[in-house]
Amino acid sequence: MYKLILAWRYLRTRYIALASVISVTLGVATLIIVNSVMAGFTHEMNQRLNGMLSDIVIEGPDLLMGFQDSEHYCDEIRELLGDDLKQITTTVHVPAMLTADLGGYIYTRQLSIIGIDVDTYAEVSDFAEYVLHPENRKQLSFLLREGGYGLDDDGVLRDDFPEDAGWDYRRRKASWEAAIREASAEAELTDTASEDEAGPVDPYANTLEEAVTFNPMRDQHAGIILGIGIGSQRKRFESEDGKSSEVHDVFILQPGDDVQLTFPTAASPPRAETAPFTVVDFYESKMSEYDFSFAFVRQQDLQHLRGMISSEGKAVTSIQLKLQAGVNLIETRDKLQSYFPADRAPYFRVQAWTDMQAPLLAAVELETTLLNILLFLIIAVAGFGILATFFMIVVEKTRDIGILKSLGAPSRGVMSIFLGYGLSLGIVGSGAGMILGLIFVAYINDVADLIELVTKREVFDPTVYYFEQIPTIIHPSTVFLVVAGATLIAVMASVLPAVRAARLHPVEALRYE
Amino acid sequence: MSNTTQPKRRSARGNTGGPHVKFTNSAPADSGRPHGKSCDARVILQTKALKKSFHKGKNEIRVLREVDIQVHQGQLTAIVGQSGCGKSTLLHLLATLDQPDHGEVHFDGRRIDNLPSRQRDTIRNRDIGIIFQFYHLLPEFTALENVLMPTLIDQGVFSYWRTRAHAKKRAIELLAMVGLEDRLRHRPSELSGGEMQRAAIARALMAQPKLLLADEPTGNLDRKNGDDVMAILRRLNQQDDLTIVMVTHDQAIAASADRTVQLVEGRVQNSSPGHG
Ligand SMILES: Nc1ncnc2c1ncn2[C@@H]1O[C@H](COP(=O)(O)OP(=O)(O)OP(=O)(O)O)[C@@H](O)[C@H]1O
Ligand SMILES: [Mg+2]
Numbered sequence: 150m151y152k153l154i155l156a157w158r159y160l161r162t163r164y165i166a167l168a169s170v171i172s173v174t175l176g177v178a179t180l181i182i183v184n185s186v187m188a189g190f191t192h193e194m195n196q197r198l199n200g201m202l203s204d205i206v207i208e209g210p211d212l213l214m215g216f217q218d219s220e221h222y223c224d225e226i227r228e229l230l231g232d233d234l235k236q237i238t239t240t241v242h243v244p245a246m247l248t249a250d251l252g253g254y255i256y257t258r259q260l261s262i263i264g265i266d267v268d269t270y271a272e273v274s275d276f277a278e279y280v281l282h283p284e285n286r287k288q289l290s291f292l293l294r295e296g297g298y299g300l301d302d303d304g305v306l307r308d309d310f311p312e313d314a315g316w317d318y319r320r321r322k323a324s325w326e327a328a329i330r331e332a333s334a335e336a337e338l339t340d341t342a343s344e345d346e347a348g349p350v351d352p353y354a355n356t357l358e359e360a361v362t363f364n365p366m367r368d369q370h371a372g373i374i375l376g377i378g379i380g381s382q383r384k385r386f387e388s389e390d391g392k393s394s395e396v397h398d399v400f401i402l403q404p405g406d407d408v409q410l411t412f413p414t415a416a417s418p419p420r421a422e423t424a425p426f427t428v429v430d431f432y433e434s435k436m437s438e439y440d441f442s443f444a445f446v447r448q449q450d451l452q453h454l455r456g457m458i459s460s461e462g463k464a465v466t467s468i469q470l471k472l473q474a475g476v477n478l479i480e481t482r483d484k485l486q487s488y489f490p491a492d493r494a495p496y497f498r499v500q501a502w503t504d505m506q507a508p509l510l511a512a513v514e515l516e517t518t519l520l521n522i523l524l525f526l527i528i529a530v531a532g533f534g535i536l537a538t539f540f541m542i543v544v545e546k547t548r549d550i551g552i553l554k555s556l557g558a559p560s561r562g563v564m565s566i567f568l569g570y571g572l573s574l575g576i577v578g579s580g581a582g583m584i585l586g587l588i589f590v591a592y593i594n595d596v597a598d599l600i601e602l603v604t605k606r607e608v609f610d611p612t613v614y615y616f617e618q619i620p621t622i623i624h625p626s627t628v629f630l631v632v633a634g635a636t637l638i639a640v641m642a643s644v645l646p647a648v649r650a651a652r653l654h655p656v657e658a659l660r661y662e
Numbered sequence: 663m664s665n666t667t668q669p670k671r672r673s674a675r676g677n678t679g680g681p682h683v684k685f686t687n688s689a690p691a692d693s694g695r696p697h698g699k700s701c702d703a704r705v706i707l708q709t710k711a712l713k714k715s716f717h718k719g720k721n722e723i724r725v726l727r728e729v730d731i732q733v734h735q736g737q738l739t740a741i742v743g744q745s746g747c748g749k750s751t752l753l754h755l756l757a758t759l760d761q762p763d764h765g766e767v768h769f770d771g772r773r774i775d776n777l778p779s780r781q782r783d784t785i786r787n788r789d790i791g792i793i794f795q796f797y798h799l800l801p802e803f804t805a806l807e808n809v810l811m812p813t814l815i816d817q818g819v820f821s822y823w824r825t826r827a828h829a830k831k832r833a834i835e836l837l838a839m840v841g842l843e844d845r846l847r848h849r850p851s852e853l854s855g856g857e858m859q860r861a862a863i864a865r866a867l868m869a870q871p872k873l874l875l876a877d878e879p880t881g882n883l884d885r886k887n888g889d890d891v892m893a894i895l896r897r898l899n900q901q902d903d904l905t906i907v908m909v910t911h912d913q914a915i916a917a918s919a920d921r922t923v924q925l926v927e928g929r930v931q932n933s934s935p936g937h938g
Contacts, residue, residue: 151814158802552798555759556865557787558815559780655759659798 170578172531177582189620200275203469210496215464238269239465245412264451291372309397319405323365372429378441539646551658564651571643575636712765727928743925791866856887
């Protein structure tokens with residue numbers, strides 16, 4: 150009983166000991182904040198990485214020509230994985246060059262085109278969730294829409310998006326271009342009315358004859374969905390009073406524009422093929438790596454343009470799989486790897502999405518681990534503070550310890566006073582740290598805004614991270630581990646002083662002045 | 663541990679007039695026995711060939727060379743001797759605060775000097791009360807809490823919780839007995855020396871000990887306060903038949919004891935009955 154009372158009294162009367170606890174508090178708070186932010190980043194990143202990538206990608210040996218019989222392999226995989234498989238699709242990947250005429254200026258970007266199967270690809274990756282047109286989010290389409298691009302999830306138009314993107318813009322642009330053409334060659338042009346009666350041209354019809362009947366007022370080329378980074382640039386705009394700034398995308402291309410894509414054909418040796426496409430939408434995965442380098446087209450368009458369709462069938466370059474939720478990714482990958490050994494025909498390479506992003510994921514993990522170690526070192530430093538403070542208290546309380554022993558308090562009891570004292574400090578310190586950390590995490594974006602306001606410097610730059618907010622996730626198990634670890638350190642720091650107090654000889658302790 | 667739960671016994675002798683609370687656990691006194699009892703009561707405390715020396719570097723300071731004393735139940739024994747002759751050392755050995763190099767200490771019919779530390783702790787807690795020259799109250803606690811401390815040490819959280827009212831009542835009675843009924847909530851720093859010593863007496867009596875050891879209880883007090891403290895100790899000795907062993911430098915006090923033990927060069931030189 151006296152142990153509790155004494156520990157409590159010493160706690161209440163020795164505020165200096167509480168000072169050493171502040172570092173425990175700060176350490177715990179920082180650990181919780183860092184872990185929440187890192188977990189938030191990792192989660193968000195994983196979701197986006199995995200969202201854009203399917204779970205497992207199987208590539209053939211020839212990335213240029215692709216491989217035949219994809220349907221046959223898909224059936225084999227379906228059979229092998231059974232219920233674990235959610236969806237399977239084939240894709241054609243090819244590096245390409247985008248060229249656009251910006252009214253005299255040529256805009257060129259290097260990118261990867263992915264030819265996707267419209268019906269199944271949306272189920273293999275979350276790609277469709279990131280496209281800008283709300284209708285495309287529901288049902289992916291490669292036809293240009295009348296308008297309504299740039300509505301966000303709440304149905305509000307992004308204020309930085311061109312309002313008339315879509316057919317409105319395309320018609321306006323086409324008539325403007327036609328007017329320029331007319332002005333420059335007014336003498337020759339007599340009548341264009343006959344074209345109006347030809348009816349809409351199938352954009353997927355023979356492209357070679359397109360030029361003859363193609364009317365940009367009414368027709369589109371094969372649709373292409375560009376990563377938002379390819380067609381736009383993210384910029385910071387200062388408000389007029391200069392106090393705040395906002396980040397906007399400036400769109401260089403927009404839905405309705407035509408672009409030229411140049412890519413290698415699937416011939417040996419490959420030739421360069423150039424074909425016009427019409428931008429029908431953007432996607433924004435917020436992973437700059439993807440948003441700046443991927444463009445999506447219909448698989449059959451790409452196969453057609455690259456000459457991958459032959460009497461043997463249609464070639465694809467990879468098979469992509471989505472597993473059911475909860476299915477072990479790595480096990481399934483290993484299963485597929487042993488089914489398609491890398492050293493035997495058809496020389497498939499089976500990769501889980503984590504393999505493809507391994508360096509990035511590993512770097513984030515390493516960073517988290519290092520930060521945890523460093524911050525626990527801070528708490529360990531606090532532990533030494535507690536150790537020193539406790540030694541001081543034991544010395545200061547030597548006579549009291551002698552008194553307690555003369556009144557029959559056992560050594561063990563004296564020891565538990567100080568252990569209990571350390572435990573209380575640990576609980577108080579890490580409890581306060583936990584509360585502080587959780588509050589900080591809850592209001593982290595407000596805190597960032599506040600710091601920005603005070604220092605006038607950006608804490609979290611959305612142009613860099615492509616997140617509007619600092620993402621956080623609180624794992625209760627992490628919080629528990631941090632709090633328990635810090636408490637343990639405080640208790641461990643009090644062990645030595647407690648043992649010393651327990652070993653004090655009562656007579657000598659009583660003589661102590 | 664049942665001390666606090668024992669029914670309180672009232673002394674047979676009502677010579678103070680009013681109701682008298684029994685504060686100690688000593689055996690009932692023989693009613694008609696005059697002051698100055700010695701031979702007929704049983705021996706409660708005894709040492710046999712006690713030796714104790716301290717080592718300072720290579721020097722061996724032989725403090726107690728051979729000490730044999732016997733203390734009878736109900737006696738007030740005064741230990742006298744020159745400063746540095748080992749009185750405090752002897753008292754510490756009697757109190758089991760320290761252990762002798764050689765020899766035995768018998769208390770209440772059993773040898774206590776070689777008991778495991780846990781059992782010696784229990785004896786100090788329940789059977790032997792100790793008073794020091796410098797009071798040794800715990801500075802963070804009030805007088806009342808200091809008096810309660812032996813019970814707090816003895817009992818776990820739950821058993822203390824159950825008997826707390828009883829313990830508190832007894833502590834207040836003890837403080838009233840030493841005249842501190844209006845100083846219950848005072849910290850030691852808010853008490854005078856005499857008051858602190860009286861609070862220390864109350865604390866020593868809390869567990870109803872069979873033996874009270876006092877190391878110069880008046881050594882730090884002026885005449886008036888010293889007399890007050892001595893009056894309390896004498897009253898405890900006479901009315902409650904509490905056995906007291908007291909180290910003192912005060913000739914008058916020594917003379918008024920039942921018995922005086924004189925230590926010279928680590929030995930008992932002269933053990934004489936006092937002149938009550
Ligand atoms: N821990 C120790 N180490 C070394 N010597 C000690 C120790 N404790 C006591 N002594 C020595 O033992 C001797 C007896 O000490 P003790 O305190 O018993 O004397 P005392 O009779 O109580 O004296 P006083 O009347 O002044 O209180 C002294 O000479 C002292 O120096
Ligand atoms: Mg002494």
